[in-house]
Amino acid sequence: MKPLVLGLLAIVLAACSDPAPEFPASEQTARQLGKSVETRSPAIRPATPEADHLRAEWMRIEHAGWETLAQQDEPPLEPATAAGRDDQGEMPALGIIIDDLGHNYARGRRVIDMPAPVTLAILPHTAMAARLAKEASAAGRTVIVHLPMQNGANLSPGPGALFADMDRDTFTATLEDNLEDFGPVAGVNNHMGSLLTTLRPQMNWLMAELRERDLFFVDSRTSAQTQAAFAAEEHGVAHISRDVFLDNELSPVALQNAFGRALAEAREKGVAVLIGHPHEQTLAFLERVLPGLEEREGVRVVAIGELLGQGRR
Numbered sequence: 001m002k003p004l005v006l007g008l009l010a011i012v013l014a015a016c017s018d019p020a021p022e023f024p025a026s027e028q029t030a031r032q033l034g035k036s037v038e039t040r041s042p043a044i045r046p047a048t049p050e051a052d053h054l055r056a057e058w059m060r061i062e063h064a065g066w067e068t069l070a071q072q073d074e075p076p077l078e079p080a081t082a083a084g085r086d087d088q089g090e091m092p093a094l095g096i097i098i099d100d101l102g103h104n105y106a107r108g109r110r111v112i113d114m115p116a117p118v119t120l121a122i123l124p125h126t127a128m129a130a131r132l133a134k135e136a137s138a139a140g141r142t143v144i145v146h147l148p149m150q151n152g153a154n155l156s157p158g159p160g161a162l163f164a165d166m167d168r169d170t171f172t173a174t175l176e177d178n179l180e181d182f183g184p185v186a187g188v189n190n191h192m193g194s195l196l197t198t199l200r201p202q203m204n205w206l207m208a209e210l211r212e213r214d215l216f217f218v219d220s221r222t223s224a225q226t227q228a229a230f231a232a233e234e235h236g237v238a239h240i241s242r243d244v245f246l247d248n249e250l251s252p253v254a255l256q257n258a259f260g261r262a263l264a265e266a267r268e269k270g271v272a273v274l275i276g277h278p279h280e281q282t283l284a285f286l287e288r289v290l291p292g293l294e295e296r297e298g299v300r301v302v303a304i305g306e307l308l309g310q311g312r313r
């Protein structure tokens with residue numbers, strides 16, 4: 001990694017080293033004592049501009065992973081010129097996942113109604129999870145559990161989160177509760193998890209359960225040190241990893257550039273996975289670019305399950 005990038009990360013870490021505005025000591029203490037803090041509402045956090053800024057910075061890292069931050073200075077991609085078909089005549093495939101669904105019905109419904117088979121990653125124990133999952137399945141969309149996992153920033157991952165200090169029984173019981181929260185699902189991806197995904201024993205526990213249930217795993221890659229794909233491979237769990245986050249930045253140019261990177265990855269590897277979030281800008285962007293994408297860019301959007309076992313992972 002470039003020294004400049006390391007310096008930038010050090011600055012960000014230093015700026016975020018005091019979590020006091022958002023994470024009172026009581027939360028950490030309660031968790032260490034084994035008490036549930038997962039249902040603690042984000043609404044009770046003080047909404048100071050400083051806290052918002054810290055959270056935004058951390059979420060950016062949590063969602064981007066370190067390696068993606070390193071790409072920020074890359075110039076915009078040139079518009080695609082050649083059609084994307086490879087030598088075998090196979091059109092490159094792009095899987096798109098929208099994470100963090102379940103809190104808001106209207107946003108989730110817009111994902112179901114996208115003019116391409118976008119996958120819904122729904123947070124367990126959220127108000128609209130069951131309704132959205134049911135409607136998505138009825139519309140033929142793929143639904144996966146967006147599994148909350150401990151991050152390295154001490155942010156609350158939300159209800160049902162898996163933590164590093166859980167013993168295996170607690171871990172598995174919590175996991176099962178999440179997997180059965182809102183009806184049948186095809187797979188799982190991680191919400192946050194920049195800490196937990198780096199722990200091989202916990203990833204082994206997770207994959208053993210997914211294997212038993214024949215569920216696939218999409219590694220959101222919130223840490224460059226993630227062990228999830230290795231554990232999945234060892235346990236025979238179908239898996240694929242996120243290539244690009246669509247909306248770390250929400251400006252039209254940033255969205256366009258990130259989407260362009262995902263198309264380029266798909267052309268290069270045959271398949272790519274793009275993850276976005278239910279921001280107004282993200283949904284509007286996808287509603288605009290997905291119609292006619294195949295003809296325009298030579299890349300087809302497919303359900304995430306179709307990507308498994310294809311291309312280079």
Ligand SMILES: [Zn+2]
Pocket residue numbers: 099100146190191192
């Ligand atoms: Zn998430």
